[in-house]
Amino acid sequence: MSKPPTTLLAPAERSASRRARKNSGRVTLSDLAALVGVTKVTVSRALNTPELVSVDTLERVQAAVRQTGYTPDLIAGSLASTRSHLIVALIPAMAGSVFQETVGALTTELAAAGYQLLIGQSGYDESREDALLDAVIGRRPAGIVLTGVIHSQSARQKLRACGIPVVETWDLTREPIDMLVGFSHENVGRAAADFLKTRGVRRPAVVTPSDRRAQARTKAFLKAFGNGKTLSSIPVVTVESPANLGDGRRALKGLLDTHADIDAVFCGADILALGVLMEAEYRDISVPEKLRVIGYGDLNFAKDTTPPLSTMRVDGTRIGTLAATMLVDRIENRAGGEPIVDVGFSLIEREST
Structure with a gap:
């Protein structure tokens, strides 16, 4: 039979506890x-x-914790021990995001090593990201995970000077702040262009989010598909990041109004590709016979669209697992592997192309 919980405080003492909370917060x-x-x-x-x-004594303390709602001051505790067990990850957006796999893997791997993950949503505004970084650094977490490569010189300098292990993810550069797990967005754009060429595409269009990484994919796609043409000959519709399904529908409508002869669309996000597929179906445009569509991200709905969506897949789980391992190794002074890891990407071919 389980033992009933210890009751510690008499009514007068509970009143004193309430006064303590009221006075000190x-x-x-x-x-x-x-x-x-x-x-x-x-x-x-x-x-x-x-x-x-x-x-x-243990039972009495536990009873006091239950009855007062006491929560340990983790910041004070980390200062006293010179060790924090908090990892902060900054991502642009959560809802319907390609970063969800990475967040899940980070959470699992860090928890297994005794660390907690705190998520900050930075959006796609670099000035907002810089301000959020100031707040994060000031709280001295054990490590920081960033989405993308930080381009602000001020932010890079602060991160290098703070002494906190940092892993940049979902991008690639030869000069990371500290450690990096990512892939080349330019290579994604080139691979999408080369693939559509093999499918006989001659008049492609691009629908892309406005953020830096999506723009890098778009520029590489245009250059790879150029074949001596001016880049302006390939129509591009840019929508605000984060993109949504309606953006994809409106983008295809606008493209068909001005470029009715397009035979393919490279979408910088799967959610845009879903919108393009829906608008094509609404207009009775057969995919892929009259219009080939390829996305980016391989989100969980991509294989269930009509027709199933071809897309560029990045292993977000592997990114999260590697980032967590690299951080914990650095924090705990264990010998780690290479500071830069290119996880690459995969072209997932389905019926939409």
């Missing part, structure tokens, strides 16, 4: 020690190394 370690009738050191041991205190 939070229950402190000192409040717990006073309520239990032991020292702060004893309470700290009960919370962090319970094997070092008696069963009776």
